[in-house]
Amino acid sequence: MQDAAHGALAPDAILTVDHLTMRFGGLTAVDDVSFSVRDRSITSIIGPNGAGKTTVFNCLTGFYKPTIGRLALRHGGAVHLLERMEGFRICKEARVARTFQNIRLFGAMTVLENLMVAQHNRLMVASGFSLLGLFGAASFRAAERAAIDKARFWLDRVGLTDRADWEAGNLPYGDQRRLEIARAMCTDPALLCLDEPAAGLNPRESASLNDLLRTIRDSHGIAVLLIEHDMSVVMEISDHIIVLDYGRKIASGSPENVRNDPAVIRAYLGEEEALPPEIAADLEGGR
Amino acid sequence: MATVTEASTPHRGTDVITAAKEAAIAAGVMAVLALPLIGFILVDVAGGVTLRTRFGGVLTAAAIVFVGRFVIAMLRGRGAGPIAHLTGLVTRRVAGWGAGRFVGPALVGFAVVLPVLPFSDRYIIDLGTSVLIYVMLGWGLNVVVGLAGLLDLGYVAFYAVGAYSFALLALHFDLSFWACLPLAGVFAALFGIILGFPVLRLRGDYLAIVTLGFGEIIRIVLLNWQDFTGGPNGLSSIPRPSFFGAPIGRSAPEGQTPFHEFVAPVMEPIAALFGGEWGFDAIHRIVWLYYIILALALVTNVFTLRIRRLPVGRAWEALREDEIACRSLGINPTNTKLSAFAIGAMFAGFAGAFFSARQGFVSPESFTYIESAVILAIVVLGGMGSQIGVVVAAAFLILIPEFGRDFAQYRMLLFGLAMVLVMIWRPQGLVSGREPSVRLHAERR
Ligand SMILES: Nc1ncnc2c1ncn2[C@@H]1O[C@H](COP(=O)(O)OP(=O)(O)OP(=O)(O)O)[C@@H](O)[C@H]1O
Ligand SMILES: [Mg+2]
Numbered sequence: 001m002q003d004a005a006h007g008a009l010a011p012d013a014i015l016t017v018d019h020l021t022m023r024f025g026g027l028t029a030v031d032d033v034s035f036s037v038r039d040r041s042i043t044s045i046i047g048p049n050g051a052g053k054t055t056v057f058n059c060l061t062g063f064y065k066p067t068i069g070r071l072a073l074r075h076g077g078a079v080h081l082l083e084r085m086e087g088f089r090i091c092k093e094a095r096v097a098r099t100f101q102n103i104r105l106f107g108a109m110t111v112l113e114n115l116m117v118a119q120h121n122r123l124m125v126a127s128g129f130s131l132l133g134l135f136g137a138a139s140f141r142a143a144e145r146a147a148i149d150k151a152r153f154w155l156d157r158v159g160l161t162d163r164a165d166w167e168a169g170n171l172p173y174g175d176q177r178r179l180e181i182a183r184a185m186c187t188d189p190a191l192l193c194l195d196e197p198a199a200g201l202n203p204r205e206s207a208s209l210n211d212l213l214r215t216i217r218d219s220h221g222i223a224v225l226l227i228e229h230d231m232s233v234v235m236e237i238s239d240h241i242i243v244l245d246y247g248r249k250i251a252s253g254s255p256e257n258v259r260n261d262p263a264v265i266r267a268y269l270g271e272e273e274a275l276p277p278e279i280a281a282d283l284e285g286g287r
Numbered sequence: 288m289a290t291v292t293e294a295s296t297p298h299r300g301t302d303v304i305t306a307a308k309e310a311a312i313a314a315g316v317m318a319v320l321a322l323p324l325i326g327f328i329l330v331d332v333a334g335g336v337t338l339r340t341r342f343g344g345v346l347t348a349a350a351i352v353f354v355g356r357f358v359i360a361m362l363r364g365r366g367a368g369p370i371a372h373l374t375g376l377v378t379r380r381v382a383g384w385g386a387g388r389f390v391g392p393a394l395v396g397f398a399v400v401l402p403v404l405p406f407s408d409r410y411i412i413d414l415g416t417s418v419l420i421y422v423m424l425g426w427g428l429n430v431v432v433g434l435a436g437l438l439d440l441g442y443v444a445f446y447a448v449g450a451y452s453f454a455l456l457a458l459h460f461d462l463s464f465w466a467c468l469p470l471a472g473v474f475a476a477l478f479g480i481i482l483g484f485p486v487l488r489l490r491g492d493y494l495a496i497v498t499l500g501f502g503e504i505i506r507i508v509l510l511n512w513q514d515f516t517g518g519p520n521g522l523s524s525i526p527r528p529s530f531f532g533a534p535i536g537r538s539a540p541e542g543q544t545p546f547h548e549f550v551a552p553v554m555e556p557i558a559a560l561f562g563g564e565w566g567f568d569a570i571h572r573i574v575w576l577y578y579i580i581l582a583l584a585l586v587t588n589v590f591t592l593r594i595r596r597l598p599v600g601r602a603w604e605a606l607r608e609d610e611i612a613c614r615s616l617g618i619n620p621t622n623t624k625l626s627a628f629a630i631g632a633m634f635a636g637f638a639g640a641f642f643s644a645r646q647g648f649v650s651p652e653s654f655t656y657i658e659s660a661v662i663l664a665i666v667v668l669g670g671m672g673s674q675i676g677v678v679v680a681a682a683f684l685i686l687i688p689e690f691g692r693d694f695a696q697y698r699m700l701l702f703g704l705a706m707v708l709v710m711i712w713r714p715q716g717l718v719s720g721r722e723p724s725v726r727l728h729a730e731r732r
Contacts, residue, residue, distance in 0.1 A: 061615055091617035098615050106608035109601070110723045116598070117605040118616045123598035133597040134590070144725075152727065164727035187616055 014039045014223045015191055020069035022055050029055040031247040042217050042224045044234045047244035053227045054101055057193050061098045062087035075190040092121055097189035099180040101196050107169030114168050115151035118186035123147055154182040174205045191223045198230040210237050306360035314353035321348040398581055402574045409570055416577045418685045420638055423584040425665040425677035426591055427634030433672035435627035436607025438495040441502025442662055445475040445632035447654035449639025454522040454649050464528035464644050475636025476629040483628035502659055509651040521650025528644050535572040576645050587634050596724040603627050668709050670716025679717050
């Protein structure tokens with residue numbers, strides 16, 4: 001039931017988290033959590049509200065410095081220790097991209113511009129740190145066209161091509177969620193971290209989200225780390241699930257194992273009571 | 288707007304009452320304020336000082352405020368609707384035509400021919416030069432405030448650095464204006480980076496206060512570093528810009544040809560054609576200065592328009608929208624902000640060098656906080672990030688005090704009134720509307 005090989009990097013793991021602990025004053029939001037994410041897999045983190053899921057993401061992506069712990073990411077033949085890296089380098093060098101629980105788009109900019117900003121570092125080099133760009137060098141124009149093509153590719157994937165020139169802030173909620181995923185993908189990530197991407201989506205939209213995440217894993221070979229409350233998404237697409245409660249990892253394993261784990265059922269329901277019908281339905285949903 | 292009008296029609300009675308209530312409160316506040324300010328006056332009577340009262344004045348002030356407030360409150364539901372709608376329509380049109388399509392070229396054309404228009408005299412060309420300095424400063428600050436969203440209240444510091452750089456280089460090393468211009472820009476940009484480095488991790492209000500402080504520090508250093516900057520007396524006999532090496536003046540130093548002789552082979556026949564005579568005229572220098580600042584301002588404009596469409600420009604705007612999202616996309620926020628700060632400062636440096644060359648004299652008095660406030664007001668009133676808006680607002684803010692010269696005491700009052708009116712009717716600035724830096728689909732119109 002527990003992940004094997006803490007301390008050493010498992011050979012097929014892209015991310016290994018060891019003894020991650022995050023304290024805010026007296027509150028321990030994440031308490032000695034260890035897990036790993038296999039390459040080309042979808043790993044979900046679930047748990048009740050306030051369990052510390054988003055805090056794990058914030059530690060991974062450099063927004064918080066963990067109190068204790070090692071976060072090792074393997075990419076491009078090197079191992080990056082994320083806990084020591086400056087926030088923006090985690091995306092730039094270790095190639096970890098993320099989305100946010102409360103969507104963070106560049107609201108006054110267009111959909112396409114949001115995707116261009118995501119390709120900033122490559123375009124910046126191509127524009128000769130703006131010098132070549134100012135004079136409209138051909139090499140820069142080619143790089144910009146390539147960036148637009150990449151943006152268009154992801155717009156097609158998430159079905160936003162028609163709205164490419166809309167202001168991002170004017171998009172409906174579901175479109176904003178998908179745009180945020182497309183934006184993260186435009187950074188060419190090795191690991192994609194999604195914080196509740198299905199929140200507020202209708203059933204049809206969350207079904208197409210499942211397809212999108214599978215494509216990202218299977219066709220693009222990218223590992224996905226997913227926080228999600230919607231069990232129909234989690235149970236259906238996860239390869240591996242980690243359950244947090246009060247900051248501690250209480251279970252992990254395949255969807256099948258986790259669903260039947262008594263500790264998980266207790267965490268979601270409190271003490272030995274019967275399942276409330278809607279949770280039971282949720283848990284059944286994935287079958 | 289229409290719904291507001293319809294909704295308010297049936298309740299006209301209650302409207303009047305609420306408006307009157309609002310007006311009464313405002314008048315009460317005014318009366319309290321006016322009591323010490325207007326109500327009492329010290330007069331010099333036969334060598335002694337006595338206290339007189341002017342309660343009539345207090346009442347008048349309160350009455351004016353009552354009426355004004357009442358009218359504004361009544362207009363808000365109705366009259367202001369159509370006005371706001373109309374100004375909105377006009378400015379959206381202006382923004383819609385785009386700076387590039389119609390309004391921009393027309394304005395540039397007007398600016399180019401202004402000195403030869405029949406009504407142009409020394410005063411008008413000089414005024415045009417002043418407006419253009421502020422247009423240039425506004426465009427420079429627009430990079431920092433409008434694009435990068437960094438509220439900089441000390442922009443005038445970089446203007447001062449540019450002005451003193453040129454003055455000192457010219458006086459100590461005998462360098463010409465054209466050699467110093469790039470150097471002044473570089474120095475100002477360096478100052479931008481040095482000042483920016485420690486403060487750019489601050490946000491919003493905090494950044495505003497620290498930049499305000501830095502602006503004052505620069506001015507106070509200039510004021511007190513007597514040996515280097517001349518202290519409050521400033522620096523004088525700063526050389527004027529030459530015309531491709533030919534100084535503009537009645538006579539030139541040994542070995543140089545003055546401007547009017549330099550261009551005589553071309554100008555004499557032209558002047559003869561119109562039945563005039565070609566010779567030295569003091570207006571030559573004013574026209575030449577006007578064209579220099581016009582060129583500098585246009586360079587600033589083209590540069591900022593282009594850089595907005597480059598990755599760094601988009602990163603500035605993204606940073607303004609959401610810094611956290613930027614970091615999650617691998618954008619280095621410090622470097623990106625510093626580049627905005629440095630580029631904004633560089634243009635202030637150019638403008639500063641021009642300013643000291645034009646005046647022939649600089650002193651710390653020209654670089655007070657009020658200057659920063661005026662430049663910021665130009666950017667905000669014009670509509671953040673809008674190039675045309677800056678021109679409109681600069682013309683507005685510089686010309687209003689000029690036309691108000693006859694009642695000079697009330698210039699600041701007029702200035703304040705104009706700001707209040709704009710903020711009531713167009714809180715988003717005179718010209719608003721953002722042009723995307725890149726499009727996927729051709730624009731439909
Ligand atoms: N910056 C912070 N300062 C103090 N406490 C924090 C901070 N961030 C998170 N916490 C606390 O840490 C705990 C875990 O929060 P977290 O946001 O990680 O939960 P979550 O599992 O994402 O919950 P949800 O499902 O509601 O999103 C909460 O008690 C929260 O109040
Ligand atoms: Mg959360």
